[in-house]
Amino acid sequence: MRRDGVTGRVHPVWLVLAAIVSVQVGAAFAKSLFDQGSPLSVAWLRLLMAALMLLVLARPGLVGRSRRDWLLVLGYSVCLVTMNVAIYHSFARIPLGLAVTIEFLGPLAVALVGSRRLRDLIWVGLAGLGVVLLGWSPADLDWFGVAMALLAGASWAGYIVLSGPTGARWSGASAVTMASVFGAVVLAVPAVLADGARLLDARLLAMAAVVGLLSSVLPYSLEMAALQRLRAGVFGILMSLEPAAAALAALVLLGEFLTGAQWLAVACVVVASIGATRQGRRRPASVG
Numbered sequence: 001m002r003r004d005g006v007t008g009r010v011h012p013v014w015l016v017l018a019a020i021v022s023v024q025v026g027a028a029f030a031k032s033l034f035d036q037g038s039p040l041s042v043a044w045l046r047l048l049m050a051a052l053m054l055l056v057l058a059r060p061g062l063v064g065r066s067r068r069d070w071l072l073v074l075g076y077s078v079c080l081v082t083m084n085v086a087i088y089h090s091f092a093r094i095p096l097g098l099a100v101t102i103e104f105l106g107p108l109a110v111a112l113v114g115s116r117r118l119r120d121l122i123w124v125g126l127a128g129l130g131v132v133l134l135g136w137s138p139a140d141l142d143w144f145g146v147a148m149a150l151l152a153g154a155s156w157a158g159y160i161v162l163s164g165p166t167g168a169r170w171s172g173a174s175a176v177t178m179a180s181v182f183g184a185v186v187l188a189v190p191a192v193l194a195d196g197a198r199l200l201d202a203r204l205l206a207m208a209a210v211v212g213l214l215s216s217v218l219p220y221s222l223e224m225a226a227l228q229r230l231r232a233g234v235f236g237i238l239m240s241l242e243p244a245a246a247a248l249a250a251l252v253l254l255g256e257f258l259t260g261a262q263w264l265a266v267a268c269v270v271v272a273s274i275g276a277t278r279q280g281r282r283r284p285a286s287v288g
Helices: 012-031 039-058 067-091 096-103 105-114 118-135 143-169 172-200 202-227 232-238 241-254 260-282
Strands: none
Touching: 012 039, 012 067, 012 096, 012 202, 012 232, 012 241, 039 067, 039 172, 039 202, 067 096, 067 143, 067 172, 096 105, 096 143, 096 241, 105 118, 105 143, 118 241, 118 260, 143 172, 143 202, 172 202, 202 232, 241 260
């Protein structure tokens, strides 16, 4: 996606917010598919569908690439694929909002490392309070689900860090395309072994195409475009909306209800994101 196109005329904060809504609606749709396919297979179908769509749209140039180009996109691909597979396994065992809350520890860590002013730390602290409140639950946790969410968070942190330098050498859509192709190839055999002929179900394939569009094609392209003009720290603070968006998407699409503490958490992360947005407008910066 070119910076001088539509996304180049839109403030990067709005690109990130649009990506957040898209990816969490896609996540809710994906969770609804786990009765038809395993989390691994749903993750594979998501990446496969995204790869097919992106290959048509992006047509990444592969000739003349340097060794550093390939190493960057490989690292980016590993982070992206690991994040997708891990968070889907987490969704299968714990509530969507809780899984994304735990996963958010990755980008929150990036935001903390990237902070340079006291104002940044205030927004990070408020977002962190929101994460604690949103993740508070009296029920026993499935610790494998928690571990998978933590792995997804670590991969998400790596994705954020690598997005800037990768996007500088590949166009945003090209990097996402290569990562999706990588995931589709690497996960193909495990997915087929796990679910076999079930993967040919027409409804599953159609829904996987929707999930691929909402969870990969739209958000990753928007995020990559935004990261060309947005600091990694500000991006990480904006990602504080992810737990709230996930909980709201789960409420509307999956019937997972919020507690009073979780609604308070929504308020915390929204205020933190507004603060980061206002700061981003006054002091735009690029990720290098």
